[in-house]
Amino acid sequence: AKEKFLSYSLQSSLDPDAQSMTGSEGLTYLIAKTRENCNIGSIFRKTAKEDxxxxxxxxxxxxxxxxxxxxxxxxxxxxxxxxxxxxxxxxxxxxxxxxxxxxxxxxxxxxxxxxxxxxxxxxxxxxx
Known part of the structure; x- marks a missing residue:
């Protein structure tokens, strides 16, 4: 799931420069811009049942x-x-x-x- 996320396009970004980037490119951009170490810890997908x-x-x-x-x-x-x-x-x-x-x-x-x-x-x- 993490790899899939990193390949998606960042369509909703607060920074106009990052809107055309993939998740991976956006993460690299964020690290360069903030000079802070950032990473994606874990990602999962869960769908709620009817109840x-x-x-x-x-x-x-x-x-x-x-x-x-x-x-x-x-x-x-x-x-x-x-x-x-x-x-x-x-x-x-x-x-x-x-x-x-x-x-x-x-x-x-x-x-x-x-x-x-x-x-x-x-x-x-x-x-x-």
């Missing part, structure tokens, strides 16, 4: 597609009364604000790492 909704939060947004940090949350529920999109967006914002390391205590236990309770998402108070 699932995506939520997202972008912090420090300076434009529609540029931010300092963000999160993406996929949720599902069998309760049709729940506004799943709004809840997913709220949890995505919470993830950016509170920076949990693990979702549950069992995940933390499996890692073998020593973690404090506030590093586990399900132990944190939800901020709204």
């Amino acid at each position: 699932q909704k995506w939520g997202n939060y972008l912090h420090g947004s300076q434009a529609a597609d540029l931010c300092k940090t963000g999160s993406l949350v996929l949720m599902n529920s069998t309760n049709s009364k729940v506004d799943l999109s709004a809840l997913a967006n709220t949890i995505a914002m919470h993830v950016v604000a509170m920076k949990p390391t693990f979702i549950s205590q069992s995940e933390a236990d499996e890692s073998g790492e020593k973690v404090s309770k506030d590093q586990i998402l399900l132990n944190q108070e939800l901020i709204c």
Whole structure:
């Protein structure tokens, strides 16, 4: 997926000079322009099923597609009364604000790492 992304054309770019570049060329251009080391960590593609909704939060947004940090949350529920999109967006914002390391205590236990309770998402108070 990473290689595929790097070959795509950057059609939506804030910098007019970069709009005709491929992802790979754009990354090189960004490094040269900012003099900062930048890389693509990982890319994946996931499609939501019928009972699932995506939520997202972008912090420090300076434009529609540029931010300092963000999160993406996929949720599902069998309760049709729940506004799943709004809840997913709220949890995505919470993830950016509170920076949990693990979702549950069992995940933390499996890692073998020593973690404090506030590093586990399900132990944190939800901020709204």
